[in-house]
Amino acid sequence: MTLHGSLSHDAYCTQLLEETTKFRETVRDADLSATVPTCPDWTLADLARHVGGAHRWVGTLVATRATENVDDADVPEGDGPKGDDAAALDAWLAAGVDQAVAALREAGPDTEVWTWSPVQRTGFWARRMTHETVIHRADAALTAGAAFDVPPEVAADCLEEWLQLCALPLITAHRAEHAAQLFGPGRTLHLHATDTPPELNAEWLLDLSGDRLVHRRAHEKATVALRGPLTDLLAVLYRRLPADSDRVEVLGEGALLDRWLEWASFQ
Numbered sequence: 001m002t003l004h005g006s007l008s009h010d011a012y013c014t015q016l017l018e019e020t021t022k023f024r025e026t027v028r029d030a031d032l033s034a035t036v037p038t039c040p041d042w043t044l045a046d047l048a049r050h051v052g053g054a055h056r057w058v059g060t061l062v063a064t065r066a067t068e069n070v071d072d073a074d075v076p077e078g079d080g081p082k083g084d085d086a087a088a089l090d091a092w093l094a095a096g097v098d099q100a101v102a103a104l105r106e107a108g109p110d111t112e113v114w115t116w117s118p119v120q121r122t123g124f125w126a127r128r129m130t131h132e133t134v135i136h137r138a139d140a141a142l143t144a145g146a147a148f149d150v151p152p153e154v155a156a157d158c159l160e161e162w163l164q165l166c167a168l169p170l171i172t173a174h175r176a177e178h179a180a181q182l183f184g185p186g187r188t189l190h191l192h193a194t195d196t197p198p199e200l201n202a203e204w205l206l207d208l209s210g211d212r213l214v215h216r217r218a219h220e221k222a223t224v225a226l227r228g229p230l231t232d233l234l235a236v237l238y239r240r241l242p243a244d245s246d247r248v249e250v251l252g253e254g255a256l257l258d259r260w261l262e263w264a265s266f267q
Contacts, residue, residue, distance in 0.1 A: 003117060003118075003119045003124060003127075003161070003164050003165070005123075005127045005157050005160070005161060006153065006156070006157045006160070007127070007153070007154070007157055009104070009105075009108060009109035009122075009123055009126055010105070012104075012123075012126035012127050012130045013101045013104050013105050013126055015130045015151075015154055016097060016100070016101055016104075016126065016129050016130045016133060017097060017098075017101055019130060019133040019134055019137055020051070020055070020093060020094075020097040020133055022137055023048075023051060023093070023133060023136065023137045023140055024090050024093050024094065026137065026140040026141055026144050026146045027044060027047075027048050027086075027089075027090070027093075027140055027144070028086060028090050029144075030044055030140070030143065030144035030146075031044065031144075032044045032045040032048070032084055032086060032089070033045065033084075034143050034144070035143070036139050036140075036142070036143045037142055037143065038138075038139050038142055038239070038240050039139055044140065044143050044144070045084055045089065047136060047139055047140060047143070048080075048089055048093060048140075049079065049080045049089075050136070051093065051132075051133060051136050052080055052089075052092055052093045052096045052097075053072070053075070053078050053079065053080065053096075054129065054132060055093075055096040055097045055099075055100040055129060055133075056075050056076070056077060056078050056096045056099065056100065057070060057072065057075050057078060058100050058103075058104075058125045058128075058129050059096065059099045059100035059102075059103045059104075060074070060075045060076065060078075061113055061114060061125065062100070062103040062104055062107050062111075062113055062122050062125060063099075063103040063106075063107075065107075065111065065112070065113055066113055066114045067112075067113075067114055068114050069114055069116075070114075077092065077096075080092050100129065104122060104125065104126045107122040108122065109121060109122055109123030109126065110122070110123065113125070115128075117165075117168065118168070127157075127161060128161070130154070130158075131157070131158040131161055131162075134150055134154065134155075134158050135158070135238050135240065138235060138238070138240045139240065142240065148231070149231055150230075150231050150234070152195075152196050152197075152200055152202070152230055153200065155230045155231050155234050156193075156196070156200055156201075156202050156230060158234055159191070159202075159204070159230075159233065159234050159237060160204075160217075162234075162237055162238065162264075163204065163206070163213070163215045166213050166264050167212065167213040167214070167215065169212070172211075172212045172213070175263055178262075178263055179211065181259055181263070182208055182259050182260060182263045183208050183209070183210060183211055183212070184208070184209065185209050186209060186223065187208040187209055187223055187256055188205060188206065188207055188208060188209065188220075188222035188223050188224075189205075189206040189208065189222055189223065189224050189225075189226070189256060189257060189260055190203070190204070190205055190206075190219075190220060190221070190222035190224070190225040190226070191203060191204040191205075191206070191225075191226050191233055191237075192219070192225060192226070192227045192233075193228070193229065193230035193233055194227055194228055194229060195229045195230060196230050201217045202230050203217060203218060203219045204216070204217055204218070205217075205218040205219075205220045205222060206222075206260070208256075208260070222252065223252055223253045223256050224250065224251065224252035224253045224254060224256045224257045225249075225250070225251040225252055226243070226248060226249070226250055226257060227248065227249045227250075227251065228247055228248030228249060229247065229248075232245070232247045232248050233248065236248055236261070237261070237264070239261060239265055243257055243258065243261065
């Protein structure tokens, strides 16, 4: 199983910094007590602490070359500043991502380190933290009523990574009790971005006809198709935008798409 991305290690590090800057800009002037509609158990302040805590956790894993998981309690300043001071939270976010990126750049992509995936390399974390921050920036934008856009090459890689993660045996095993509802002969799903240049190849065929996900970049007929701008496709797959939104189009057996979205939520 490969989890290789389309960007270089340095490009992921740069994008992680950029995504966090945009996240901070969204959060900085927003109501930190507002409920995040896509993560209703969290306020915007909780979301910011989650993002910043993840950055510091990964920074600790990489800097210490951890060979096993690091407990959250062992991450320096992992909980963030006490209280709800927006400036202190913003400074904590900035310092945390700087530390994580410095550790990732110093290590390079191939240094051995613990991850929860089959790929025990630092490159996994550079990509994962980039896209973790992309998706939570979408959460922050929805909460604050701010605009959300992602560079096409980053959005395409974020979507590709999600499908690669969904195909991992550990994920399939974790959701085994729901497999019969999703997998079966003739079940396929096509994702088609309508706003990208051909060279990006922003189309995917999800083959659910076996007992696990197999996917490829392709333009093919399927049981159900989801069409729309690339960022909106990404938002639907991550359940940040409903599939019945007028920003996307569903053609064919919409119930199969609904079953996929429920299965791939891992909840």
